[in-house]
Amino acid sequence: MGRIVLVTGVSHDLGGLVARRMASDPEVSRVIGVDVVPPRGDLGGVRFVRADIRNPVIAKVIAGEDVDTVVHTSVVSSPAAVGGRGSMKEHNVIGTMQLLAACQRAPGLERLVVKSSAAVYGSSSRDPAMFTEDMAPKRMPRSGFAKDVLEVEGYVRGFSRRRPDVTVTLLRNAHTISSRGGSIMVDYFSMNPVPKVLGFDARLQLLHYDDLVAVLHHATLAGVHGTFNVAADGVVMMSQALRRLGRVSVPMPQVALSSLGSLIRQTPLTVPHFSGEQIDYLAFGRGLDTTRMRQVLGFEPVFSTEQALNELSSKLGPGLLETHPVVSLERLVAGRAGATGATGATASLGHDVRADRRDSDG
Structure with missing residues (x-):
C-alpha cells in the first residue's frame, strides 16, 4: 500500500499541480484534493472533495478517507x-x-507538510547576508502575509509538540518566478517601465515555480522532520535582474512607491500589490541559507536564480507585453494631482495575470 495523501487548496494552481503530481507517483495509492470551490482544470486521478478547512467537517474527510499524509498548500499571499x-x-x-x-484527532496520520514562506524573515537593512532556519526576523511583521505565516508556523510547532509521532515538514520558500504564469515578482518584472526603490539595490534569491511544486512532492515522500529554507542557488542584485530581463527601471522613493500602489489599487487593473512588506523586499531583498534543504531534506532545485530569470526572460520578450515610454509611469505618478491624468496613465500599465499563482509567493 502506498500513501494516502490529502492536499489542500487544489482549486488554486499550486495545490492542483502538487495533487496531480502526487497522483502519478507509484508510491502514492490515493490523493484527495480539498477546497471550497471546484478546480477549474482536470485533476486527473485526484479525487476532489468540496470542503472548507475552516470547518470542522475537514476532520471527517481525513478520518473517512484513512489519510496518512496531509499537504497544506493553501496559505495564500494575495488578499485579492x-x-x-x-x-x-x-x-x-x-x-x-x-x-x-x-x-490532531486523526490517529492514523503519519506526515504533515506545510508550505510556509521566507516572508517570516522580513526584509530590513539589519538582515544577515543569509538567513538560516533558526534565525528570527530583525523586525517583526505587524500585519499582512508575513504576520499570517508567523502565526501559522507557531500553530504548526504547537501541533508538532502535541503529536510527536507525526513527521512535520515546514517549507519556507523564496519568491517564485516562472514563464508559465503570474506571481508577485513576475507581475513586478512584467511592468515596463519597472518602478525601482530609489537608493537601494535589493539582493534577490528566487525559486522557479516548477521547483516549488517539486519540493512539496519530494518532502511528502521523504518524510523528513524539520523546517527548511527553499530557494535556488545564487543571488543577483535587482539592477542585474532588470537588465537581464530587458526592463526599463524608474527609481522612486519608497514613500512614492507606496503611494503608487495605493493609486493603482483604486483602478480595475491587475498589477502588483505594493504592500509594506513587498516594498521592503524590493528595497532590501533577502538571502536564504539552503544547506539543510540539500543535506537534510535531500532536495536540489533544478533552476538557479539566474536560470530562472533567463527562463522568465524568454517569456517577457518583444511582442508579449506592450512597451510604453517612461513618460507613462511619470504621468501615472503625476496623476495623483488630477483624476484625468491618473486614469490615462494607469491604463498604460495594464496586463492580465492569474491571481491564484501569486499565492505561491513568499
Missing part, C-alpha cells in the same frame, strides 16, 4: 485571491488552526 485582507487572515490562520485540530 480570497476577497480581501480580512478573509485572507481568516483563511490562513483560522483555516490552518482547524486543519491542525483535525490532524
